[in-house]
Amino acid sequence: MAAPQAKLDALAARIAGLSFPVAGWLGAARADALDRLAAMGLPGKRDEYWRYTDPAALTGAVPLAAALFDESDEAVAFSGIDRVKLVFVNGVFDTAQSDDPALAGVEIEHLADAGAADIHWAREVYGVLETRGQTPVQRPLATLATAFATGGLLIRATGKAAKPVSLIYLQGSDTSDVILHHCIKVESGAELTLLENGNAAARLTMVMEVEVAAGGRFHHIRAQGRAHQRHAATHVFARLGAKALFKSFTVTANGALTRNDAVIELVGDDAVAHVAGAAVGDGAFHHDDTVFVTHQGLRCESRQVFKKVLKNGATGVFQGKILVKKGAQKTDGYQISQALLLDDDSQFLAKPELEIYADDVKCSHGSTSGAIDDTALFYLRSRGVPEKAAQSLLVLAFLAEAMAEIDDADIAEDIRARLESWLARHEH
Amino acid sequence: MLEIKNLHVKLEEEDKIILKGVNLSIGAGQVHAIMGPNGSGKSTLSYVLAGREGYAVTEGSALLEGTELLEMEPEERAAVGLFLAFQYPVEIPGVGNMTFLRTAVNAQRKARGEDEMSAGDFLKVVRAKAKALQIDAEMMKRPVNVGFSGGEKKRNEILQMAMLEPKMCVLDETDSGLDVDAMKLVADGVNALRGAGRSFLVITHYQRLLDHIAPDVVHIMADGRIVKSGGPELALEVENNGYAGILAEVE
Ligand SMILES: Nc1ncnc2c1ncn2[C@@H]1O[C@H](COP(=O)(O)OP(=O)(O)OP(=O)(O)O)[C@@H](O)[C@H]1O
Ligand SMILES: [Mg+2]
Numbered sequence: 001m002a003a004p005q006a007k008l009d010a011l012a013a014r015i016a017g018l019s020f021p022v023a024g025w026l027g028a029a030r031a032d033a034l035d036r037l038a039a040m041g042l043p044g045k046r047d048e049y050w051r052y053t054d055p056a057a058l059t060g061a062v063p064l065a066a067a068l069f070d071e072s073d074e075a076v077a078f079s080g081i082d083r084v085k086l087v088f089v090n091g092v093f094d095t096a097q098s099d100d101p102a103l104a105g106v107e108i109e110h111l112a113d114a115g116a117a118d119i120h121w122a123r124e125v126y127g128v129l130e131t132r133g134q135t136p137v138q139r140p141l142a143t144l145a146t147a148f149a150t151g152g153l154l155i156r157a158t159g160k161a162a163k164p165v166s167l168i169y170l171q172g173s174d175t176s177d178v179i180l181h182h183c184i185k186v187e188s189g190a191e192l193t194l195l196e197n198g199n200a201a202a203r204l205t206m207v208m209e210v211e212v213a214a215g216g217r218f219h220h221i222r223a224q225g226r227a228h229q230r231h232a233a234t235h236v237f238a239r240l241g242a243k244a245l246f247k248s249f250t251v252t253a254n255g256a257l258t259r260n261d262a263v264i265e266l267v268g269d270d271a272v273a274h275v276a277g278a279a280v281g282d283g284a285f286h287h288d289d290t291v292f293v294t295h296q297g298l299r300c301e302s303r304q305v306f307k308k309v310l311k312n313g314a315t316g317v318f319q320g321k322i323l324v325k326k327g328a329q330k331t332d333g334y335q336i337s338q339a340l341l342l343d344d345d346s347q348f349l350a351k352p353e354l355e356i357y358a359d360d361v362k363c364s365h366g367s368t369s370g371a372i373d374d375t376a377l378f379y380l381r382s383r384g385v386p387e388k389a390a391q392s393l394l395v396l397a398f399l400a401e402a403m404a405e406i407d408d409a410d411i412a413e414d415i416r417a418r419l420e421s422w423l424a425r426h427e428h
Numbered sequence: 429m430l431e432i433k434n435l436h437v438k439l440e441e442e443d444k445i446i447l448k449g450v451n452l453s454i455g456a457g458q459v460h461a462i463m464g465p466n467g468s469g470k471s472t473l474s475y476v477l478a479g480r481e482g483y484a485v486t487e488g489s490a491l492l493e494g495t496e497l498l499e500m501e502p503e504e505r506a507a508v509g510l511f512l513a514f515q516y517p518v519e520i521p522g523v524g525n526m527t528f529l530r531t532a533v534n535a536q537r538k539a540r541g542e543d544e545m546s547a548g549d550f551l552k553v554v555r556a557k558a559k560a561l562q563i564d565a566e567m568m569k570r571p572v573n574v575g576f577s578g579g580e581k582k583r584n585e586i587l588q589m590a591m592l593e594p595k596m597c598v599l600d601e602t603d604s605g606l607d608v609d610a611m612k613l614v615a616d617g618v619n620a621l622r623g624a625g626r627s628f629l630v631i632t633h634y635q636r637l638l639d640h641i642a643p644d645v646v647h648i649m650a651d652g653r654i655v656k657s658g659g660p661e662l663a664l665e666v667e668n669n670g671y672a673g674i675l676a677e678v679e
Binding site for chain 1: 502
């Protein structure tokens, strides 16, 4: 079915100034993506999974300007963590600001360099997981990133990484429009922790494809940019082999618009995938988590834990699905999405879905939104805890279930401190 | 210590009047007990003293060592030395009991201009006090009151009281739901805190607790007023004959 003309027109305007190198396997993958994109067009607000989030700012021909943000009011994310820093400025890798990638003890290459090779592991990943993730729900912005990414890393772990790989995205100008696409492969028995932080751009469109082979372990912790006016559409596509572990946690504070798609396939038996998020927004903040988890293997476990704290008209969206395929017996699927509304102006829109074709499974989902518990607040205050501090304590308590998804205690503490300082700055 | 004068309280949202002129004077180091039928206003009195929202004071005052409590925020009342052991202690998922206690102790110290307690000192003190109340380390790690039995919640209230060392302790039915041994633990906890600088207002339905915590004065509250006050023998009279006789006599 041909896409409506409006979507195709939007696409034409969006990619008018863009091009990509056509050589090699990467050129072919990009060309394939462009073909697929031409059939889909860009998302429109009548699309089933864009009803709660207007994609206009993400699909427009030019980005809305986003003022550069001074982050010096708190320590930069992960600054206390021993890691290998790889820095992008306006989506372009900055060697001078980066550490030696070799220190991570994993293979790290640039998309541009690897794309010319005849044989490359990334051929089986780049655009491949993204393509799989288009069914049954189209995600054209991801395809856009496959076709037109101007930067990206190919990271392959064959053993336990020596240090976390830390991708830092700096925004260099207030109209920057950045498209990134990373591929990650965690080989059998290998383990990698990937950190991401920073604003990246006024508008960021990105994809990260993650293949975790049998017994591989992948941890992803992301602190999204705090610039108030930035817009971002991110996608994580993951495919898990037998006994593989995938854990992804995102903290989002501020940002005019954030759409985080996570598409996870548990293919091998006994795989475990957890995806979690803590989002805090005050005022012009629209935050959308759209998650699609597919169970195919036997005895796999998935958890989706999303918590949002909203005030002054902030909006939170959660669209989460657990699809259990025929034969995926003994699936253990869990999904929770909750919003804490600190006033009457804020709203939370949730669309939790379960679709199950196996008979011996355990799946649960829940979605709630509510205010601070006045009784708990009074109890804390009656013990001498000042109102604001008591409120912060309760907000952090609300976020605790999502925070518990971070395995590393130091990283968890870094994120907690970040949330605490945000709460202190946003006390009314 | 605590001087309540002609206290009138109604519900903020409704026209229901709950306290209709309560007068109560508790001297330093004294223990007073309040008994009274269900719904007579005992918990309301304790909540109003602690500063819970939803009640409007239409008349009267409550002075703690000469300072008006009713004008203060709940946390300020706590900092000047008021403590309420809740009839129904509140569960707070996600906040560890230990974190809660340390936050509370240090917040009060800060409000009074004192130094915060070091983590090491705090741990030592809290362990000793928890042990005396037979609260195990596991309970201290759990979220505040979550999954605690009724009796455990009440003991946890007393632990908080012991840590915060308030001047004026209001205990709202701390004995309800306690087995005989737990009642003894709680009473011992209270008695250990008794002293010249600390007073207690113990709300209870049962003489039993007062066997362990001997009160100086017993008050009977009915329909929003203190209708009778006397010595410990008044509690015995209630235990034996109920309220009917006393209420008829004051009518
Ligand atoms: N927030 C409230 N909303 C509505 N009614 C209230 C509220 N608080 C108290 N009341 C009413 O006020 C009256 C006194 O209640 P209170 O809880 O103070 O009684 P009590 O003496 O503590 O009773 P008990 O012995 O059962 O604990 C009751 O009729 C109660 O229903
Ligand atoms: Mg009561």
